[in-house]
Amino acid sequence: MKRRIKRILIDLIVLALGFLGLLSPFIFPQANSAATQGATFPIMISLIIVLCLFIVLFEAQTSLIDNKIMAFLGVLIAINAGLRFLENAIPGPAGFSPVFFLIILTGYFFGSRLGFLMGAMTLFVSALITGGVGPWLPGQMITAGWVGQSAALLKATVDIFKWEGRPIELILLSGFGAFWGFLFGAIMNLWFWPFLGAGQGQGFLQSAGFSQNVQRYTAYYLATSLIWDASRAVGNVIILAALSRPVLKILSRFKLRFSFQHREQSTT
Amino acid sequence: MKTAVAWMLWLITCMVFILSTRNPIYIMVVLLNLLILGNHLAKKKRNNEWLKHNTFFLLTMIGLSTIINSLFAHSGRNILFTLPKGWPLIGGNITLESLVYGAINGLVISALYLLFNILNLSLQIKQLTRLIPRAFHPIAMMVTIALTFFPSIQQRAQEIKEAQIIRGNPMKKMQDWIPILIPLLVTSLENAIQLSESMTARGYHVQVNKNTNLSLVGLVFGAFSIFSAWILQLYNYPEGILFVLYILGGLIILLTLLHSGKQRTSTQYYKEQWGFSDLTGAVFMSVYLLAYISLLSYNKLPSLFYSPYPNLSFPPLQLLGLLFSVLSIFPLFLSFND
Numbered sequence: 217m218k219r220r221i222k223r224i225l226i227d228l229i230v231l232a233l234g235f236l237g238l239l240s241p242f243i244f245p246q247a248n249s250a251a252t253q254g255a256t257f258p259i260m261i262s263l264i265i266v267l268c269l270f271i272v273l274f275e276a277q278t279s280l281i282d283n284k285i286m287a288f289l290g291v292l293i294a295i296n297a298g299l300r301f302l303e304n305a306i307p308g309p310a311g312f313s314p315v316f317f318l319i320i321l322t323g324y325f326f327g328s329r330l331g332f333l334m335g336a337m338t339l340f341v342s343a344l345i346t347g348g349v350g351p352w353l354p355g356q357m358i359t360a361g362w363v364g365q366s367a368a369l370l371k372a373t374v375d376i377f378k379w380e381g382r383p384i385e386l387i388l389l390s391g392f393g394a395f396w397g398f399l400f401g402a403i404m405n406l407w408f409w410p411f412l413g414a415g416q417g418q419g420f421l422q423s424a425g426f427s428q429n430v431q432r433y434t435a436y437y438l439a440t441s442l443i444w445d446a447s448r449a450v451g452n453v454i455i456l457a458a459l460s461r462p463v464l465k466i467l468s469r470f471k472l473r474f475s476f477q478h479r480e481q482s483t484t
Numbered sequence: 485m486k487t488a489v490a491w492m493l494w495l496i497t498c499m500v501f502i503l504s505t506r507n508p509i510y511i512m513v514v515l516l517n518l519l520i521l522g523n524h525l526a527k528k529k530r531n532n533e534w535l536k537h538n539t540f541f542l543l544t545m546i547g548l549s550t551i552i553n554s555l556f557a558h559s560g561r562n563i564l565f566t567l568p569k570g571w572p573l574i575g576g577n578i579t580l581e582s583l584v585y586g587a588i589n590g591l592v593i594s595a596l597y598l599l600f601n602i603l604n605l606s607l608q609i610k611q612l613t614r615l616i617p618r619a620f621h622p623i624a625m626m627v628t629i630a631l632t633f634f635p636s637i638q639q640r641a642q643e644i645k646e647a648q649i650i651r652g653n654p655m656k657k658m659q660d661w662i663p664i665l666i667p668l669l670v671t672s673l674e675n676a677i678q679l680s681e682s683m684t685a686r687g688y689h690v691q692v693n694k695n696t697n698l699s700l701v702g703l704v705f706g707a708f709s710i711f712s713a714w715i716l717q718l719y720n721y722p723e724g725i726l727f728v729l730y731i732l733g734g735l736i737i738l739l740t741l742l743h744s745g746k747q748r749t750s751t752q753y754y755k756e757q758w759g760f761s762d763l764t765g766a767v768f769m770s771v772y773l774l775a776y777i778s779l780l781s782y783n784k785l786p787s788l789f790y791s792p793y794p795n796l797s798f799p800p801l802q803l804l805g806l807l808f809s810v811l812s813i814f815p816l817f818l819s820f821n822d
Binding site for chain 1: 499503552555556596597600601603604605609612613619620622623625626627628629630631633634637638641657658659661662665666668669670672673675676677679680683684688689690696697699700703704706707708710711714715718719737741744
């Protein structure tokens with residue numbers, strides 16, 4: 217119980233810090249001023265997100281003390297990073313990436329901690345492999361981590377209503393995939409957007425209120441990345457609807473094999 | 485230069501310069517230097533397409549940034565043409581100033597992108613993995629496992645796919661991927677079980693860190709301190725307070741990570757060799773960085789700031805600024821020595 221409270225507390229702190237950072241142009245209007253900020257905004261946000269990642273990873277790695285879980289997650293991450301290369305091979309709309317499929321299912325089946333690790337580390341490993349390490353990486357890592365983490369909430373809902381194995385479980389999972397398809401794009405754009413719009417009386421208006429800035433962001437989002445995100449959402453729906461049943465079956469089989477514990481014999 | 489530390493110093497120095505200037509000419513000089521350096525490094529790796537791909541990508545990025553900015557921002561005196569006011573958000577004047585502003589933003593983003601691209605080119609994957617702090621050793625172990633398994637999993641996926649194609653799998657619908665994904669998952673997870681058993685048999689065991697709670701408090705406190713310093717900086721608080729907060733936060737995080745990393749002993753299978761060029765590079769970059777920061781904080785540097793508002797003018801050029809902007813090519817000269 218104590219451990220659980222600690223985890224929830226850590227999650228809340230990280231969520232608050234991460235979102236305060238990402239949403240700072242909405243909340244603190246000065247974040248947008250080119251005179252005080254220059255081009256440092258994306259880098260400062262990345263730094264703050266790296267610190268958030270430090271906190272949550274430090275806590276999450278306490279669930280990795282078992283060799284079996286470590287090997288299991290490592291291999292799953294390798295498979296998922298490999299799926300990223302199959303992007304062109306798997307039939308689907310442009311901009312669609314199968315990478316979220318296993319992240320969502322891992323979070324759904326193994327709980328929030330492993331889901332977070334799966335999401336964050338998949339993007340880290342595939343960035344290492346493809347040579348995509350950059351200031352955008354921390355943002356991608358933490359958002360993908362949140363994808364996996366929030367899938368655990370879905371599982372809780374399914375458990376409460378005893379929907380397991382029913383068609384509604386698949387519908388919920390697909391809907392969840394669609395939701396994150398859009399939200400991932402929206403969060404990743406936040407990292408970048410005050411920088412693009414910074415300037416005199418532009419994108420972000422310093423004098424403008426919260427709601428007006430939100431309106432402007434929505435317009436910007438609709439104009440730049442909606443099509444991209446929509447195809448990702450559609451792709452997620454298709455892949456989750458088609459593949460999650462058999463994959464969940466496999467995962468549940470391996471869960472039994474991976475979750476046994478060695479216990480020291482008490483010497484009397 | 486081959487060591488990760490020297491390259492990281494180079495990255496930080498160049499990044500500090502790029503982020504503190506908005507003068508398009510300096511940034512263009514930096515971009516040009518980075519392109520030359522990157523082309524040289526890519527050619528060494530027999531990647532002859534690098535220059536073509538990246539030039540195309542950068543031009544697209546700068547172009548997009550220019551167009552987006554001009555559509556969303558309408559202030560400025562030099563009006564090129566006017567879109568009907570009735571159009572939501574994009575309606576209004578298209579001005580020369582907003583085009584220039586967008587282009588400068590695009591230049592800064594391109595320079596940052598190229599910096600990291602070159603870092604990826606010059607460092608090997610195992611060097612990047614080593615940069616993970618030792619406090620995160622279970623994570624680093626997991627990353628290493630994933631990186632080790634990646635090639636064999638790729639190969640296996642290819643084999644299963646070929647076997648399926650021979651059996652007449654059309655590979656058109658999503659369902660056709662089930663017979664590929666499932667065997668791939670099953671065989672790879674079987675491998676994972678074997679791996680974990682051999683890890684246990686060889687005595688690999690992650691020790692439970694006793695001070696996790698204290699370290700967590702330290703990390704949270706440090707992150708909070710840096711975050712609040714940044715917010716206060718936005719509101720132009722006195723520099724003394726900011727300085728104390730930044731240093732305090734940084735120190736707490738550093739000490740926490742060092743302390744919890746120290747409890748873990750590790751052996752090094754592969755040790756980086758510091759050569760002449762690494763040492764020269766590292767020393768040179770540190771001196772440059774220190775000089776730059778001290779000049780910057782005493783306001784001795786010529787103004788690096790440039791804005792197309794309120795009057796569009798040609799950006800000022802000074803020798804010192806140019807001198808700082810050619811720094812990014814420095815590893816190229818060292819590479820002849822390697």
